[in-house]
Structures are given as C-alpha cells and as structure tokens.
Amino acid sequence: MLEVSDLVSGYGKSEVLREISLKVVKGQIVTIIGPNGAGKTTLFRTIFGLLPARKGTVVFEGEDLSKLPPLARIQRGIALVPQGRAVFPDLSVLENMEMGAYTVKDKKQVQETMEKCYHLFPVLRERMKQRAGTLSGGEQQMLVIARALMSKPRFLMLDEPSLGISPRLVKEIFKTIDAINKDRNLTICLVEQNANIALKHAHFGYVMEGGQIRISGSTQELMNDERVKHAYLGKRESQ
Secondary structure (H helix, E strand, O other): OEEEEEEEEEEOOEEEEEEEEEEEOOOOEEEEEOOOOOOHHHHHHHHHOOOOOOEEEEEEOOEEOOOOOHHHHHHOOEEEEOOOOOOOOOOEHHHHHHHHOOOOOOHHHHHHHHHHHHHHOHHHHHOOOOEHHHOOHHHHHHHHHHHHHOOOOOEEEEEOOOOOOOHHHHHHHHHHHHHHHHHOOOEEEEEOOOHHHHHHHOOEEEEEEOOEEEEEEEHHHHHHOHHHHHHHOOOOOOO
16 A cells, blocks of 8 residues: 655755655554654654655655645545644534544545544534644543544554553554554554553554664564564563
8 A cells, every 4th residue: 555665855955764665555554663852753754745855755646745745645545633633623623533534525424434433532522612732642642543543544644643642542453443444444654762561552563773774573472573662662682
C-alpha cells in the first residue's frame, strides 16, 4: 500500500532522514520504534507532505506522492494524528470532528462517519458541545483519532498515541486501534515510545535509529531479537 524508498528529509541544513526505505502492507498495523531524536516524527511529516522530500519517493497505492501537498494526500486517503494531541482548543468537540471532514462533500456520509466515531468513543458524544481544550488528555487523544477518521482514510498514521495518557486509557486506545484495523480494514502505521504495547498490537515493525532503519521484521521476530529486548523491552538475555 505504501512504499518509501531512499527518503532523505530534514529541517534547514540538518539532514534527519538518511535514505529511509520501508513498506506498509495493506490491512496491517505497522509500528516504528526507536529512541527520541531517531527521526520518527520527521518520517511521518515527510510522508504526509508537511516536510519536502530532498531525495527518494513516497509511493501510495502505486502513485508517487513526493511532490504533492498535504491536502492532496488527504484526498487520496492518508490521515495523520500528530504527536501532542493538536486539538483546536476553542472549538467544540463536534466542530473539531467536522473540521476533519472538510474534504468530504457528502453530508450524509459525514454524519454516518461521525456516528461510527461516536460508537468507537462514546465519551465524545457526551462531550460534543464541550470546548476541546477542556477535555482530559485521554479524551483529546480520542478526539484527534476520531477527527482523522472523519476524512475516511484508507491509511492512518498515529504519532505517539500513548504519550501522556494513563495506563488504563492507553489500553483503551490500543483496543480501539485494533478494532479500527480489523472492523474497517484500515491500514495503520504508528510511531510509539512504548515498544512493549506497540509490538503486541502490530503485525510488523521497524527499529529506527539515527535517521535510518536498523532492524525490521514481524513483531514476533522483533520481540525475540536480543538487541530489541535489551534496548526497548527492558529485557536481557539470561546469563
């Protein structure tokens, strides 16, 4: 579904991504783990078109998107949930969700999608008239995921969905991610600091360090890899 080849990107004179290549297979959940500063968010921003690709390609469903702006990528079925729960704080929950549907012209379809989002996150229906900035961190995370789903994407990128959320809500968020993937056949790529939960819920994974992919494989292979266990899972090979 998505194929990134030899991607180079960065900020100003700084080169963050150094010829990154990866694939995301349709219908899977793929996770990217790695330390802070590895370039994971930069990768998502480049795939989404918020940063230009200095070299390489981003091919989605057979089309090279490398030169297209973010709006065109949204229209082709890509959605990004950014790190840090970037809600529109002064708008209501309902207005935030409507903002996510601005590329969808069919009002009936928008309403149907909104009902599905309320089914996934019942608390959003209860809070629909409340200002988004007054929601808890967990509720804001639910809102930004719902807002992204309002554009009816086929490929969803989630940047640190567990960041700053209680362990109980993290489990709920990942349970919902599983449901979205299975029930809607929505392909998902997620960046996550919590490697344990990310590998538990994904099908395939990449380990990113220093702007490059260092290790890749099925999540079972990564969980059994001594380098991954030592660096990211808090486990050491028994002596």
